[in-house]
Amino acid sequence: MSQxxxxxxxxxxYLLKEASSSLRAAMEAVLRPLDMTVTHYSCLELLAQRPGLxxxxxxxxxxxxxxxxxxxxxxLERDGSVxxxxxxxxxxxxxxxxxxxxxxxxxxxxxxxxxxxARMLRGMTPQEQSDAFRVLQGMVRSLRExxxxxxQG
Amino acid sequence: MSQxxxxxxxxxxYLLKEASSSLRAAMEAVLRPLDMTVTHYSCLELLAQRPGLxxxxxxxxxxxxxxxxxxxxxxLERDGSVxxxxxxxxxxxxxxxxxxxxxxxxxxxxxxxxxxxARMLRGMTPQEQSDAFRVLQGMVRSLRExxxxxxQG
DNA sequence: GACTGTATGTCAGAATTCTGACATGAGTCA
DNA sequence: TGACTCATGTCAGAATTCTGACATACAGTC
Numbered sequence: 001m002s003q004x005x006x007x008x009x010x011x012x013x014y015l016l017k018e019a020s021s022s023l024r025a026a027m028e029a030v031l032r033p034l035d036m037t038v039t040h041y042s043c044l045e046l047l048a049q050r051p052g053l054x055x056x057x058x059x060x061x062x063x064x065x066x067x068x069x070x071x072x073x074x075x076l077e078r079d080g081s082v083x084x085x086x087x088x089x090x091x092x093x094x095x096x097x098x099x100x101x102x103x104x105x106x107x108x109x110x111x112x113x114x115x116x117x118a119r120m121l122r123g124m125t126p127q128e129q130s131d132a133f134r135v136l137q138g139m140v141r142s143l144r145e146x147x148x149x150x151x152q153g
Numbered sequence: 154m155s156q157x158x159x160x161x162x163x164x165x166x167y168l169l170k171e172a173s174s175s176l177r178a179a180m181e182a183v184l185r186p187l188d189m190t191v192t193h194y195s196c197l198e199l200l201a202q203r204p205g206l207x208x209x210x211x212x213x214x215x216x217x218x219x220x221x222x223x224x225x226x227x228x229l230e231r232d233g234s235v236x237x238x239x240x241x242x243x244x245x246x247x248x249x250x251x252x253x254x255x256x257x258x259x260x261x262x263x264x265x266x267x268x269x270x271a272r273m274l275r276g277m278t279p280q281e282q283s284d285a286f287r288v289l290q291g292m293v294r295s296l297r298e299x300x301x302x303x304x305q306g
Numbered sequence: 307g308a309c310t311g312t313a314t315g316t317c318a319g320a321a322t323t324c325t326g327a328c329a330t331g332a333g334t335c336a
Numbered sequence: 337t338g339a340c341t342c343a344t345g346t347c348a349g350a351a352t353t354c355t356g357a358c359a360t361a362c363a364g365t366c
Contacts (some may be wrong), residue, residue: 008198008214012269012282013176015289021216022175023166023295035323045161056344061161063174066321070346092344094329117166120292128288129165135285136168139273143175190352209314221353223316244361245314 016139023120030112034105039064041113043072044098044106047082052095081105169292176273181229183265187258192217194266196225197251197259205248234258 008014027038042062046053053061059069073096076082081102084094098106121129160195161167180191199206206214212222220280226249237247251259254280276283 008195010200011270012289013266014276015286015293016169016173016176017216019167019289019292019296022293023169026296027166029158039322049161053247054344055346063170064322065324066345067325067347071322085280088331088345090331094345102282111164113166116230116296117164119298120295121165121288123295124288124291128284128291131281132165132292133168134164135288136172138281139172139276140168140175141225142273142276143172143179143269145272192352207314208316217352218354219315220317220355224352241315241361246361247315 023116026116026119027113031109031114034108034112036105036109037100039068039072040076041106041109042074043069044081044102044109047096048096050101051097054093054095056093058096076102176269179269179272180266182258183269184262184266187261187265189262192221192225193229194259196222197231197234197255197262200249200251200261201256203218204250207246209246229255277300 024038027041031038031041039062043058046058046061050057055069055073056066058073059066062069062107074082077084079101079111080099082096084096086092124132177191180194184191184194190217196211199211199214203210207221208226209219211226212219215222226235226237230237232254233252235249236252237249241247277285
């Protein structure tokens with residue numbers, strides 16, 4: 001029975017979870033002084049790169065449900081970091097855009113997060129970094145093949 | 154969905170989050186029919202490999218706070234999957250152990266999770282798998298160096 | 307022995323995220 | 337046109353996890 005047991009410490013899945021957890025903790029640590037969470041930052045970063053993304057787009061990009069992203073967007077609107085039109089220009093999707101304030105907030109957060117990523121990648125050669133990239137992409141692709149994209153509801 | 158500036162998508166940190174999120178989603182999908190969550194499964198797996206781990210040990214191993222692990226352990230005790238002595242044999246740590254029922258539940262879950270991990274690793278050569286292992290370990294080590302182990306309180 | 311630092315288990319409350327459900331808009335096809 | 341499918345935004349409630357705080361236990365130091 002326990003012959004085929006997954007050895008957690010030697011499991012790539014476990015290590016993936018550990019690495020992701022460590023990265024998230026490190027990001028939270030540097031974002032906390034800015035009163036930002038990781039999802040918070042991810043949302044702003046996505047918007048800076050692709051202005052006009054919808055709530056659902058942002059949810060997929062930040063790996064949360066669109067309901068969670070919606071409450072975050074409401075907070076960001078109250079905060080003055082983003083804006084959404086009162087009415088949808090087409091269909092039901094409301095394009096979200098950064099305000100100048102949101103852009104300033106993002107600049108601070110981005111600098112902090114860059115330092116974390118740099119720390120994570122230090123000690124890795126460019127070759128190893130591209131290995132990491134390729135390997136992680138392969139994992140995502142394999143896992144996505146039999147799965148619904150972002151099933152909910 | 155235009156894609157001019159893709160900085161996030163080319164970030165190893167983002168890809169790490171994506172891979173971890175995909176893995177978690179895939180695990181949740183196969184564990185749901187068994188009425189188990191990922192943390193649930195992680196706890197049982199850890200206990201199978203190291204019987205007698207404490208609540209805090211399990212929390213660290215499952216990457217949650219010891220408060221969260223505590224509520225999970227209470228549920229598992231009610232469920233009859235694990236047991237804890239009423240009094241600590243030494244110090245304050247209460248060693249947790251799997252019951253036969255917990256072991257059976259774990260067997261089912263373990264089989265399901267193995268299939269997910271196999272799917273994730275398919276298409277990767279043994280060389281690539283060991284690359285992934287080494288690279289992820291390096292990331293964890295770099296991130297941990299300036300961080301508290303499991304700071305809380 | 308007394309003190310300090312660290313780690314544990316636990317309680318209480320808050321914050322975050324999720325599941326379920328509904329109505330709306332767009333695209334497809336007969 | 338009408339039926340069907342799919343995606344979106346949103347509301348409501350539940351579940352999960354976290355933060356803050358407290359008392360206890362052990363190891364080390366003075």
